[in-house]
Amino acid sequence: MQVELLKFLGTPMFGIALSLVVYLIGTWLFKKSHGFFLFQPLFVSMILGIFLLWLLAKSSNLPITWIYKNLYKPGGDIIFWFLFPATIAFALPLYRRNDIVKKYWLEILLALIIGLLISLIIMYYVSKLLGLNHAAIASMLPQAATTAVAMPIATGIKGIPAITAMACILNAVIIYAAADWIIKIFHLKNPIGIGLGLGTAGHTLGSAKALERGPIEGSMAAISVVIISIVVDVIVPIFAKIVGL
Numbered sequence: 001m002q003v004e005l006l007k008f009l010g011t012p013m014f015g016i017a018l019s020l021v022v023y024l025i026g027t028w029l030f031k032k033s034h035g036f037f038l039f040q041p042l043f044v045s046m047i048l049g050i051f052l053l054w055l056l057a058k059s060s061n062l063p064i065t066w067i068y069k070n071l072y073k074p075g076g077d078i079i080f081w082f083l084f085p086a087t088i089a090f091a092l093p094l095y096r097r098n099d100i101v102k103k104y105w106l107e108i109l110l111a112l113i114i115g116l117l118i119s120l121i122i123m124y125y126v127s128k129l130l131g132l133n134h135a136a137i138a139s140m141l142p143q144a145a146t147t148a149v150a151m152p153i154a155t156g157i158k159g160i161p162a163i164t165a166m167a168c169i170l171n172a173v174i175i176y177a178a179a180d181w182i183i184k185i186f187h188l189k190n191p192i193g194i195g196l197g198l199g200t201a202g203h204t205l206g207s208a209k210a211l212e213r214g215p216i217e218g219s220m221a222a223i224s225v226v227i228i229s230i231v232v233d234v235i236v237p238i239f240a241k242i243v244g245l
Helices: 002-009 012-032 041-060 064-081 083-088 091-096 098-129 134-144 147-156 161-185 191-213 215-242
Strands: none
Touching: 012 041, 012 064, 041 064, 041 161, 064 083, 083 147, 098 134, 098 191, 098 215, 134 147, 134 161, 134 215, 147 161, 147 215, 161 191, 191 215
């Protein structure tokens, strides 16, 4: 009976259904909590999904890695594929507000490059101070890019994509929750700068928060998601080689 059940769960529909169910639970909790940041649907679905897979592994006396690869991954990979066209869709705001990009392209590019270099240096030395190994440090470095771009970069510099995905999601949740507070504390007024910051640090959720503040902030956030992903793809592998990863 258990073997038959596992064969049934091994179809792609299990991974897809599990992802949808935990996301819907996360959405419900987020609405019920009136937007409490710890109940962000993406964060809740990730934690709840991992817990359910662990529970299934315990109840079936199988390794959780086996459960993940053979039961969840066939459907999870189908969902993951949609990350790529979703990421490409961020090019639409880039096209619609290309007037701003043409006017401020040098300022935008320099801000993103300098900001990325500073964050890479801080992340590297903080990670070393905490005693993280090379794989863990390499996994943290690409997190400025959106998840679909950051994970392949992590693989290329011998990092662990799962850790990178977790870091990207945590970044997004924290920025979504703390954005208004950060903007208020630092007296940020420039809508272009606010949009770039939210998109770079918070990715999709940061872009959603930026769009809540205004159309210019939203457009610049979406633009920054595209540009910072390109910048990360170029700079992070070079930085990793320089520091010996």
